[in-house]
Amino acid sequence: ANGSVDEFQALLGPAAEGLPKADTILETLVRKRRLYEAADGGWCDAFFGGADVDPDSLVTREIARFKAAADLMAMRRSFRPLRKSVPQVDWAVAKPADVQAQHGLRLQVEANSYAAPAPVEMEQSRPVQGAKGEEFWIRMPSPVRSMGDTAWARVFMPAERPVRGVVVSLHGVIMEPEMWPLADLSDGLVDRGFCVVRPEAPWHGRRRLDGYFGGEPMFARGMLGFVELFEAWVLETALWIGWARGALSDRVALGGISLGALTAQIAASVCHYWPEDMRPDGAFLITTTGDLMDGALRGSLAELLGVTEQLADAGWTEGEIDRWRPLVEPAESPALDPGRIVMVLGDADTVTPFAGGMNLARRWNIPAENLFVGHQGHFSSALGLYRNTAPVDRAADIFAA
Numbered sequence: 124a125n126g127s128v129d130e131f132q133a134l135l136g137p138a139a140e141g142l143p144k145a146d147t148i149l150e151t152l153v154r155k156r157r158l159y160e161a162a163d164g165g166w167c168d169a170f171f172g173g174a175d176v177d178p179d180s181l182v183t184r185e186i187a188r189f190k191a192a193a194d195l196m197a198m199r200r201s202f203r204p205l206r207k208s209v210p211q212v213d214w215a216v217a218k219p220a221d222v223q224a225q226h227g228l229r230l231q232v233e234a235n236s237y238a239a240p241a242p243v244e245m246e247q248s249r250p251v252q253g254a255k256g257e258e259f260w261i262r263m264p265s266p267v268r269s270m271g272d273t274a275w276a277r278v279f280m281p282a283e284r285p286v287r288g289v290v291v292s293l294h295g296v297i298m299e300p301e302m303w304p305l306a307d308l309s310d311g312l313v314d315r316g317f318c319v320v321r322p323e324a325p326w327h328g329r330r331r332l333d334g335y336f337g338g339e340p341m342f343a344r345g346m347l348g349f350v351e352l353f354e355a356w357v358l359e360t361a362l363w364i365g366w367a368r369g370a371l372s373d374r375v376a377l378g379g380i381s382l383g384a385l386t387a388q389i390a391a392s393v394c395h396y397w398p399e400d401m402r403p404d405g406a407f408l409i410t411t412t413g414d415l416m417d418g419a420l421r422g423s424l425a426e427l428l429g430v431t432e433q434l435a436d437a438g439w440t441e442g443e444i445d446r447w448r449p450l451v452e453p454a455e456s457p458a459l460d461p462g463r464i465v466m467v468l469g470d471a472d473t474v475t476p477f478a479g480g481m482n483l484a485r486r487w488n489i490p491a492e493n494l495f496v497g498h499q500g501h502f503s504s505a506l507g508l509y510r511n512t513a514p515v516d517r518a519a520d521i522f523a524a
Contacts, residue, residue: 124149125153126149126150126152126153127149128145128146128149131145131149132145135205135209138205138208138209141204141205141208142202142204142205143204148198148201148202151198151201152195152198152201155191155194155195155198156195158191158194158195159188159191159192159194159195161191162184162187162188162190162191162192163188163191163192163329165184165187165188166184166185166187166188169181169184169249170184170185170248170249170251170259170260171246171248171249171262176249178251178252181249181251182251182252185251189301192301192302192303193302193303193304195302196299196302196303197303199336211427211428211429212339212342212343212428212429212433213334213335213339213343214343214433215343215344216343216344216345216346216347216433216434216436216437216439217344217345217346217347217348217437218437218438219346219437219438219439219443221347222346222347222350222447225269225347226347226350226354226447226450229354229450230446230447230449230450233449234396236393236449236450237354237357237358237389237390237393237396238396239358239361239396239397239398239401240266240267240358240359240361240362241266242362242365243263243264243266243362244263244264245261245262245263245362245366246261246262246263247259247260247261248260248261248262253279254310255279255280255281255282255310255313255314256279256280256281256282256313257280258277258278258279258280259277259278259280260275260276260277260278261275261276261278261320261363261366262274262275262276263359263362265325265355265359266355266358266359266362267351267354267355267358267359269351269354269355270325270330270351270355272325272330273329273330274322274323274325274330274355274359274362275301275322275323275328275329275330276291276320276321276322276323276363277301277320277321278318278319278320278321279309279313279318279319279321280313280318281313281314281315281316281317281318283316285372286316286317286318286371286372287315287316287317287372287374287519287522287523288317288318288372288374288375288376288404288522288523289317289318289319289320289367289368289371289372289374289375289376290312290317290318290319290320290375290376290377290378290407290518290522291319291320291322291360291363291364291367291375291376291377291378291403292308292309292312292319292320292321292378292379292383293322293324293356293360293377293378293379293380293382293383293384293386293387294321294323294324294327294379294380294382294383295380295381295382295383295410295505296324296327296337296338296341296381296382297327297336297337297338298327298337298380298381299323299327299328299331299337300321300328301323301328301329302328302337306505306506306509307321308380308409308505308508308509308515309321311508311509311512311515312378312515312518312519315515315516315519316519316523317519317522317523318367318371318372320363320367322356322359322360322363324337324338324352324356324382324383324386325351325352325355325356325359326338326339326340326341326352338352338382340352342428342430345430345433345434345437345439346434346439346443346444346447349415349419349447349451350447350450350451353385353386353389353450353451354450356386357386357389357390357393360377360386360387360390361390361394361397361401362401364377364400364401364402364403365398365400365401368400368401369400374404374522374523375403375404376403376404376405376406376407376463376518376521376522377390377391377403377405377406377407378406378407378408378409378518379406379407379408379409379411380409380410380505381409381410381411381474381475381501381505383409384408384409384410384411384475385411385412385415385475387403387406387407387408388406388408388411388413388453388457388483389451389452389453390403390406391403391406391453391457391458391459391464392453392454392457392458393454393458394458394459395458402458403459404459404463404522405459405460405463405464405465405518405521405522406457406459406463406464406465407464407465407467407514407518407522408464408465408466408467409466409467409504409505409508409514410467410468410469410472410474410475410480410501410504410505411466411468411475411480411483412475412476412477412478412479412480412483413452413453413479413480413482413483413486414452414476414478414479414482414483415448415451415452415479416444416445416448416451416452417476417478417479418474418475418476418479420434420444421476422473422474422475422476423473423474424474453483453487455486456486456487456488457487461487461488461489461490461493462490462493462521463521463522464487464489464493465493465494465495465514465517465518465521466480466483466484466489466493466494466495467495467496467497467504467505467508467514468480468481468484468494468495468496468497468504469496469497469498469499469500469501469503469504470496470497470498470499471498471499471500472499472500472501472504473500473501474500474501475501481496492517493517493521495511495513495514495517497511
């Protein structure tokens with residue numbers, strides 16, 4: 124609403140009355156957004172600009188950027204009174220014919236479903252000293268036309284060199300670690316001597332579209348959202364892997380949590396169509412499922428958002444949905460050695476349902492010593508890795524070999 128109470132009320136209708144002191148909240152939101160934009164602009168100039176910048180100034184700039192980002196994100200709490208009166212998602216579900224027109228050719232030839240992206244120019248920032256070691260950022264134009272934006276990744280280097288290997292680590296939906304404080308499993312891998320490359324997913328963080336929360340377009344657009352997000356993030360991941368192998372180490376593995384794991388397993392399914400330097404050596408999949416459509420339509424998050432009803436209203440039948448499984452679900456077998464894939468599942472996971480994860484583990488012949496199942500839910504499975512480090516230890520041993 125750009126800070127306008129009148130525009131806010133016009134957008135929400137009677138529901139706007141449920142937000143006391145809307146004028147003050149909107150004014151504060153606009154102010155914090157401007158502060159973030161100013162901090163981010165100064166950050167970009169310092170880290171990517173042509174002028175020399177001393178190391179202490181870089182640290183100051185990053186602290187200021189992150190604080191401004193976290194303050195802006197925290198404004199969401201001010202809108203809690205509306206959570207039951209305003210739809211969770213701004214729905215704009217694409218119809219089956221629209222998805223067919225945009226992506227139908229990708230279904231005709233398997234090798235074309237995720238064809239290798241053309242090389243792009245990577246830009247690397249100045250480094251800054253972080254808590255564990257040197258950190259820097261890399262960015263590139265997204266190779267996928269539907270994105271049309273800049274893809275970003277943050278790189279965490281271990282203190283000791285040479286590195287044991289690199290892990291490209293993909294975060295979960297709605298998780299935006301560049302924007303506010305979140306638990307991050309990258310630390311455990313960095314402590315074990317690995318460099319971690321942490322990309323930002325499409326529609327998240329710096330790439331978030333105005334008027335949406337992080338990752339919202341994936342749900343809002345229905346099947347088109349899933350197809351577009353996976354196309355972009357899988358192909359961007361191929362480029363991150365290629366960059367890491369050329370710049371950091373010839374050992375490059377792929378990891379992911381939740382949405383990140385769903386993306387990583389697609390990459391692990393199709394990477395045999397890519398040049399060797401873009402192929403991961405292994406995969407670390409945390410809270411995943413081989414049946415995305417079950418999770419997307421019947422999982423607890425899908426039920427909360429009302430995904431099934433929205434798809435049905437847009438003309439999606441079970442048959443129409445099944446046609447697009449090849450673009451959003453893993454193949455029958457991986458393009459990697461199953462012995463180099465580690466999987467973590469929770470038997471109480473209802474977001475990426477546990478049964479689908481176990482079916483994938485059996486289908487892919489994941490060795491018993493690489494499969495870790497806990498009596499945990501979706502979020503506690505990932506957080507539990509801070510206490511039970513055996514899965515991280517196993518992945519590290521495999522990826523370094």
